[in-house]
Amino acid sequence: MAPLSGQECVSAVARLRRAARVRGWDVVPVRYLRLDRSDGGPEGEAAFAEGLEPDTHDLVVTKYGLSAFAGTGLSGQLPVGSHLVVAGVATEAGVMASVLDALTDHSVSVVVDAVTRGSEAGHSEALQRMEAAGASMIRLREILGESSA
Known part of the structure; x- marks a missing residue:
């Protein structure tokens, strides 16, 4: 499967988030900040793509490396054995690092x-x-309950 454009990915993630909220699933938006402060550093406020801004009750994770689990405290906030549904940008970087770390304690x-x-x-x-x-x-259609036809 060819990678999506950035806007196609944002649209798909937005649809996934809406479906997750309807189902009562927790949503964990993850943002990446550079420790060299070139984007504001640890005190910075990395912007989320338009339409993907977190809701007030979301658990927002700020990561400084590839994985959303490395040094963020996320592992301790998710019940062991929970099932995670993952989407996002940088399939071979942040997405893969986070998924591989998550598989230690969760199904993904x-x-x-x-x-x-x-x-x-x-x-x-x-x-x-x-x-x-x-x-x-x-x-995505499997989560949304849409047919493939």
């Missing part, structure tokens, strides 16, 4: 049509690696 589904990266080869390889590690690959 990656929404293949709500993740993206510029390189088709890197995107596909990352999806294969996450699946080989134990993550399931699902499509």
Whole structure:
């Protein structure tokens, strides 16, 4: 599967978030800040893409490395054994690092049509690696209850 454009990914993630909220699922928006402060550093406020701004009750995770679990305290805020549904940008970087870390204590589904990266080869390889590690690959329509026809 070819990676989506940035706007296509944002639209897909927005649809996923709406569906998650309707189902009463927790939503955990993750943002990346650089420790060298080139984007404001640890005190900075990285902007979320338009339409993906967190709600007041969301658990917002700020990461400084690839994984949303590395040094963020996220692991301790999720019940062990919970099922995570993952979407986002940088399939072969932040998405894959977070999924591989999550698989230690959780089952994980990656929404293949709500993740993206510029390189088709890197995107596909990352999806294969996450699946080989134990993550399931699902499509947005499966979550939304839409038929494939």
